[in-house]
Amino acid sequence: xRYVNKPVxxxxxxxxxxxxxxxxxxxxxxxxxxxxxxxxxxxxxLIEEINTERAKKVSxxxxxxxxxxxxxSRFTTAGQSYPEPSPYDRLILDKRLRxxxxxxxxxxGLDEKSVDKALSLIKVKYNLLExxxxxxxxxxxxxxIHPEDNFxxxxxxxxxNKRNLCSSESMNIGNVExxxxxxxxxxxxxxxxxxxxxxxxxxxxTYTSIDAYxxxxxISSTQIPFHVRRILSNALQIPKSQIRVIKPRIGGGFGAxxxxxxELFPAIVTWITKKPAxxxxxxxxxxxxxxxxxxxxxxxxxxxxxNGIIKAIHMYSLWNAGAYGDHGPTTVGLSGHKxxxxxxxxxxxxxxxxxxxxxMGAGAYRGYGxxxxxxxxESAVNELAAKLNMDPTVLRMNNMLTESSxxxxxxxxxxxxxxxxxxxxxxxxxxxxxxxxxxxxCRDMGNxxxxxxxxxxxxxxxxxxxxxxxxxxxxxxxDGFYTLMIGATDMGTGCDTILAQMAADCxxxxxxxxxxxxxxxxxxxxxxxxxxxxxxxxxxxxVVKACESLKNKIIDAGAKKLGCSVEYADFDGKSVCNIKNNxxxxxxxxxxxxxxxxxxxxxxxxxxxxPTSPPPFMAGLVEIEVDKLTGKVDIIDYVxxxxxxxxxxxxxxxxxxxxxxxxxxxxxMYEDIIYDRNGRMLNDSFMQYKIPSRLDVGNIRIDFESSYxxxxxxxxxxxxxxxxxxxxxxxxxAVYNATKVNIRSLPITxxxxxxxxxxxx
Amino acid sequence: MQIKLWINDKEYVDDISPDTILLDFxxxxxxxxxxxxxxxxxxxxxxxxxxxxxILSCSTLAVRANGLKVTTIEGIQDEASEFGGFLADxxxxxxxxxxxxxxxxxxAMKNELKNPTEDEIKNYLEGNLCRCTxxxxxxxxxxxxxxxxxxxxxxx
Ligand code: FES
Ligand code: FES
Numbered sequence: 001x002r003y004v005n006k007p008v009x010x011x012x013x014x015x016x017x018x019x020x021x022x023x024x025x026x027x028x029x030x031x032x033x034x035x036x037x038x039x040x041x042x043x044x045x046l047i048e049e050i051n052t053e054r055a056k057k058v059s060x061x062x063x064x065x066x067x068x069x070x071x072x073s074r075f076t077t078a079g080q081s082y083p084e085p086s087p088y089d090r091l092i093l094d095k096r097l098r099x100x101x102x103x104x105x106x107x108x109g110l111d112e113k114s115v116d117k118a119l120s121l122i123k124v125k126y127n128l129l130e131x132x133x134x135x136x137x138x139x140x141x142x143x144x145i146h147p148e149d150n151f152x153x154x155x156x157x158x159x160x161n162k163r164n165l166c167s168s169e170s171m172n173i174g175n176v177e178x179x180x181x182x183x184x185x186x187x188x189x190x191x192x193x194x195x196x197x198x199x200x201x202x203x204x205x206t207y208t209s210i211d212a213y214x215x216x217x218x219i220s221s222t223q224i225p226f227h228v229r230r231i232l233s234n235a236l237q238i239p240k241s242q243i244r245v246i247k248p249r250i251g252g253g254f255g256a257x258x259x260x261x262x263e264l265f266p267a268i269v270t271w272i273t274k275k276p277a278x279x280x281x282x283x284x285x286x287x288x289x290x291x292x293x294x295x296x297x298x299x300x301x302x303x304x305x306x307n308g309i310i311k312a313i314h315m316y317s318l319w320n321a322g323a324y325g326d327h328g329p330t331t332v333g334l335s336g337h338k339x340x341x342x343x344x345x346x347x348x349x350x351x352x353x354x355x356x357x358x359x360m361g362a363g364a365y366r367g368y369g370x371x372x373x374x375x376x377x378e379s380a381v382n383e384l385a386a387k388l389n390m391d392p393t394v395l396r397m398n399n400m401l402t403e404s405s406x407x408x409x410x411x412x413x414x415x416x417x418x419x420x421x422x423x424x425x426x427x428x429x430x431x432x433x434x435x436x437x438x439x440x441x442c443r444d445m446g447n448x449x450x451x452x453x454x455x456x457x458x459x460x461x462x463x464x465x466x467x468x469x470x471x472x473x474x475x476x477x478x479d480g481f482y483t484l485m486i487g488a489t490d491m492g493t494g495c496d497t498i499l500a501q502m503a504a505d506c507x508x509x510x511x512x513x514x515x516x517x518x519x520x521x522x523x524x525x526x527x528x529x530x531x532x533x534x535x536x537x538x539x540x541x542x543v544v545k546a547c548e549s550l551k552n553k554i555i556d557a558g559a560k561k562l563g564c565s566v567e568y569a570d571f572d573g574k575s576v577c578n579i580k581n582n583x584x585x586x587x588x589x590x591x592x593x594x595x596x597x598x599x600x601x602x603x604x605x606x607x608x609x610x611p612t613s614p615p616p617f618m619a620g621l622v623e624i625e626v627d628k629l630t631g632k633v634d635i636i637d638y639v640x641x642x643x644x645x646x647x648x649x650x651x652x653x654x655x656x657x658x659x660x661x662x663x664x665x666x667x668x669m670y671e672d673i674i675y676d677r678n679g680r681m682l683n684d685s686f687m688q689y690k691i692p693s694r695l696d697v698g699n700i701r702i703d704f705e706s707s708y709x710x711x712x713x714x715x716x717x718x719x720x721x722x723x724x725x726x727x728x729x730x731x732x733x734a735v736y737n738a739t740k741v742n743i744r745s746l747p748i749t750x751x752x753x754x755x756x757x758x759x760x761x
Numbered sequence: 762m763q764i765k766l767w768i769n770d771k772e773y774v775d776d777i778s779p780d781t782i783l784l785d786f787x788x789x790x791x792x793x794x795x796x797x798x799x800x801x802x803x804x805x806x807x808x809x810x811x812x813x814x815x816i817l818s819c820s821t822l823a824v825r826a827n828g829l830k831v832t833t834i835e836g837i838q839d840e841a842s843e844f845g846g847f848l849a850d851x852x853x854x855x856x857x858x859x860x861x862x863x864x865x866x867x868x869a870m871k872n873e874l875k876n877p878t879e880d881e882i883k884n885y886l887e888g889n890l891c892r893c894t895x896x897x898x899x900x901x902x903x904x905x906x907x908x909x910x911x912x913x914x915x916x917x
Binding site for chain 2: 007009010012013014016017018019020021023025026029198199200201202203249250251252254282283284491492493494649651652654655656657658659660661662663685686687691693694695697699700
């Protein structure tokens with residue numbers, strides 16, 4: 001392998017670092033209508049009257065749209081394969097407003113000033129309804145968020161809009177109650193994780209226009225171009241054939257852009273006016289009406305025998321969908337299925353309710369529910385270790401999946417067979433790297449400072465088994481270079497690059513001989529999109545398959561030219577050779593010949609799906625310093641050791657890991673969407689919603705313990721989401737080891753630590 | 762009102778409304794590297810140089826640049842590629858949306874601080890947020906880049 005497992009530069013690196021205009025707003029600089037929304041000031045209300053007459057008269061205003069102007073059938077904005085598990089609970093504009101910021105009217109005009117003026121002239125009479133803001137009270141509350149009759153759930157996920165349920169299910173393996181009775185130790189606690197905003201640096205944005213064929217063209221900062229096509233077709237009630245979606249470079253997504261957020265509004269404006277339109281979300285809008293992580297309350301019962309061998313795990317996840325059900329039924333599933341699977345036990349129980357409330361609708365955020373589940377379960381496991389007076393790393397070694405578990409069926413993971421795992425090696429190496437044995441549990445540094453260490457392990461999946469589809473097409477061009485057409489979405493993650501690395505090794509050619517093409521739904525082969533950690537594993541395999549079939553075609557064509565049979569033709573990346581007489585024809589010659597008077601243009605297209613979703617694993621250990629006088633926690637060192645199978649690009653994988661860990665540090669320590677009594681988000685700017693800066697993250701060190709995943713391309717599994725799961729429980733554990741205070745509700749603020757210490761004293 | 766300024770050494774005379782923000786003015790003149798990431802002067806994405814000193818163009822009125830020289834990454838492509846190469850070799854430009862502002866500030870730092878310590882580097886660049894990379898790769902790149910210059914000095 002010349003390129004796989006090498007730190008190759010990203011294909012687009014130099015244009016990004018020299019500031020080239022490659023993002024949505026940069027490539028759509030011509031004149032277009034400015035689109036903005038009038039948003040609801042109320043968390044729960046009905047529009048009784050809306051008067052747009054004066055607004056429409058403002059000079060420069062092209063159109064003002066209200067609920068009367070949009071199609072009446074519901075859809076979901078969640079980017080998922082059809083039929084989507086997320087209920088069809090939205091309209092582009094609705095008479096019923098379900099959270100602060102819900103769109104009331106769309107205004108489009110020539111410039112921002114006229115649009116702002118028009119917005120201020122729209123008169124709305126609201127019928128105020130009592131809001132339901134506490135998701136703990138949502139189930140079977142008499143306040144209904146979605147009383148409408150045309151609410152539909154396409155998939156059986158236990159949705160019931162008359163009970164405020166977006167989804168509800170339960171799973172039983174073995175008899176948890178019986179097992180718990182036999183256990184010497186049972187931890188029974190409730191853990192609470194908050195809604196967090198992805199805060200990708202490029203906010204939501206979309207440009208729409210009508211092309212020469214009268215079709216709607218959409219250029220959007222999205223992770224899911226093909227799903228955008230379907231969702232817009234549902235929302236606007238126009239055929240998919242009338243829509244083309246193009247994805248330029250994206251300034252980050254992290255799951256936020258796995259929902260349709262900014263696309264609907266310029267799309268309907270353009271479809272109605274036939275004029276180009278653009279909508280750019282402000283940072284504030286991205287905060288107040290984005291697609292944040294689901295807030296969750298997870299109850300755990302964890303039972304073990306006197307030696308600390310885990311026997312039973314019961315998790316109940318209560319999940320706040322907020323106003324709309326995007327990704328509700330699916331994220332919640334990961335909180336149990338991913339978290340519990342990492343531990344061997346005799347019995348498991350997992351049940352959940354995903355409820356509607358009058359807070360902002362949630363969505364997908366890196367980790368996709370597993371992050372919440374791991375905070376809860378890993379915290380419980382750490383509490384079990386403390387109860388047994390056991391080193392939590394030792395307790396894990398005795399209970400978790402290890403290299404010797406390979407071949408085992410995982411009952412909580414849809415009975416998939418574990419084919420690769422080095423989690424034990426990861427934990428061992430991480431302990432060495434951070435000098436765990438010398439530092440555990442804590443050291444007094446004098447000066448009222450205590451340094452301590454904390455531990456967590458985690459897994460994720462690689463794609464959604466039997467659902468995600470990745471396809472690529474690879475073409476041989478004249479002069480012998482290849483075009484790799486990819487339907488997966490590079491959102492900065494570097495998938496264009498790693499797929500090209502794989503293709504270069506498959507075709508035995510230079511990395512620079514592979515040119516890649518970003519997603520255009522008219523041109524690219526179908527791909528479900530970049531989410532669920534699917535790209536390397538699923539689309540990567542499609543690359544391997546497509547290259548294999550192109551190689552066969554090259555050999556075929558070469559053999560014909562050489563006048564030999566295919567068995568005797570061999571291709572080494574540069575030429576096809578007749579091994580009987582050493583005659584050969586170069587790839588360049590072959591390629592060029594195929595461009596003149598030939599029926600033999602060589603290209604291959606393959607798609608791939610996987611019946612399994614092999615888990616990557618990670619051990620995360622942290623060292624922190626706690627100030628005993630104030631409760632303030634500083635991160636000193638974070639060590640992550642990862643089994644993502646074969647590492648396709650060590651640089652990109654390392655930066656993925658470092659980035660995910662830092663995001664999770666924010667989640668662990670301060671990121672927290674808070675609402676006032678009326679349901680208005682209070683901290684809707686970077687001033688108030690603090691994300692980690694480079695001064696906040698201490699040192700981070702990453703290493704790999706590669707396994708080989710037989711079903712993955714070159715033995716690879718995923719990495720992108722896994723890396724966000726360990727920091728919250730590891731930091732909570734370190735806080736306990738320093739202070740004997742268990743923080744079970746994120747974020748872990750100095751105040752909570754201090755209050756806990758005072759209570760213990 | 763009329764203003765006259767130099768963007769990347771090119772003179773511009775323009776009639777603008779007094780509330781025009783420098784960021785928007787620069788983008789309207791084709792400096793599309795300049796990005797906006799917030800409305801509260803917290804992210805650093807919009808960093809450009811005014812008379813060689815880094816400023817936040819999102820919170821600067823265009824008139825403030827009247828008679829002065831503005832530099833964006835479009836005007837220092839060679840330096841940007843040089844440092845950018847270090848960044849690329851770490852894989853530390855992920856989505857790249859924060860890169861122009863970050864790189865402008867790195868270049869300003871290189872001109873301003875002599876042999877900065879790691880803490881000084883972090884402090885200087887603190888205002889440049891990045892949500893993708895976790896900052897470590899950026900730090901590795903900055904150190905290697907600065908090392909190259911201190912090596913050159915040592916060699917000289
Ligand atoms: S745009 Fe955020 S600081 Fe200027
Ligand atoms: S690389 Fe994406 S924000 Fe920095």
